[in-house]
Amino acid sequence: MKHENQLATKEKVYLVPDGNVTTPKGFSAGGLHCGIRKKKLDLGWLYSDVPAQAAGVYTTNLFQAPPLKVTQESIAKENKIQALLVNSGVANACTGMQGLEDAYQMRRLFAEKMNVSETHTAVASTGLIGELLPMDKISEGINRIHEQENNKASRFETAILTTDTREKGVAVQFEIDGKEVSIGGVAKGSGMINPKMATMLSFITTDANIDDQTLSLALKDITNKSFNMITVDGDTSTNDMVLVLANGKAENNALSQSHPEWNTFFEALKLVCELLAKEIARDGEGATKLVEVQVNGASSEEAAQAISKSIISSNLVKTAIHGADANWGRIITAIGYSGQQLDPDEVSVSLGPIKVVENGMPFAFDEKAAKDYLLKDTITIFAGVGNGQGSATAWGCDLSYEYVRINASYRT
Missing domain, CATH: 3.60.70.12 (L-amino peptidase D-ALA esterase/amidase)
Known part of the structure; x- marks a missing residue:
């Protein structure tokens, strides 16, 4: 070895x-x-x-x-x-x-x-x-x-x-x-x-x-x-x-x-x-980026898993990442409809090292730095959702035009 x-x-x-x-x-x-x-x-x-x-x-x-x-x-x-x-x-x-x-x-x-x-x-x-x-x-x-x-x-x-x-x-x-x-x-x-x-x-x-x-x-x-x-x-x-x-x-x-x-x-x-x-996840049909979502502070591991999967499954989040658009509103929306109990005022979100949301409110960030980060081929979204012990990581990819092309002609 x-x-x-x-x-x-x-x-x-x-x-x-x-x-x-x-x-x-x-x-x-x-x-x-x-x-x-x-x-x-x-x-x-x-x-x-x-x-x-x-x-x-x-x-x-x-x-x-x-x-x-x-x-x-x-x-x-x-x-x-x-x-x-x-x-x-x-x-x-x-x-x-x-x-x-x-x-x-x-x-x-x-x-x-x-x-x-x-x-x-x-x-x-x-x-x-x-x-x-x-x-x-x-x-x-x-x-x-x-x-x-x-x-x-x-x-x-x-x-x-x-x-x-x-x-x-x-x-x-x-x-x-x-x-x-x-x-x-x-x-x-x-x-x-x-x-x-x-x-x-x-x-x-x-x-x-x-x-x-x-x-x-x-x-x-x-x-x-x-x-x-x-x-x-x-x-x-x-x-x-x-x-x-x-x-x-x-x-x-x-x-x-x-x-x-x-x-x-x-x-x-x-x-x-x-x-x-x-x-x-990296080889998703038409994918250009691997996306990792790390959730911490949830009430339980199961809650963290549900929240991370909600974010990574959002087509709006996936298309924003494909376009290198730091549209954090789509991320908090996915957190909000995950079905898990949390206090919106305790939610914070970062795109890699760039914080975009703190305590449920917009956090001033450098748009160019965020775009440059989202142009990378591996993206990590960090979401803190409270003070609980639950944490989880989910993986997915961006959603591209190529995904539609592949699946529109799968039988042919």
């Missing part, structure tokens, strides 16, 4: 240069083009040498796509997954009984090819809603999985993308019980992003030894502070999934909340999720 790559955390967690989902021991991944999309890679897979403890968090959209139902069924058997298959281009959502049968067939064909149990196999899909999977193309693609040139983690990162402009992968390393432990992650998502656990998928691997119940609780807690704190356009997809696999190959003592180094693992997993969440 390279200590110069230590991340900003109390724990000794190090960023792995060019790290990915295969950085943890025992994992491999790949991708290929099977013909769902015109030219781009559209079928990806992730594999563990041994069945891994599994935990997942899924969309709250009532139109939950068949692949999510099949994957949840797999995990429910033994809380273990060894192989994952993902297609892009077609979401297999709102496809009725045929869509469900296709998801089962996708799982069965892949399980047979990888020589693993169907109940240790997960599937995911992302893309256009309402179309059936071209199962002949997927079947042909599955038959080519073992071709050497297809087996690269970078190809998996590419194969799961839709309107994304770039791949999103990361890995960190640290020590537990004197053993080197790794966590790797990949994500896709650019539009239809407002996870409540959009179209958002994230797959996380670790060689840590941890029991499934502890892993599940940690993932749910961390998701609420990372993936569920991003938004691009306020839409929650039918196919959102965050899946974490832990195969135990680091051979540390089994992790639980009572383990003396539990916090090291928890913070490392949280960092991976936060880094991926921010990359999704």
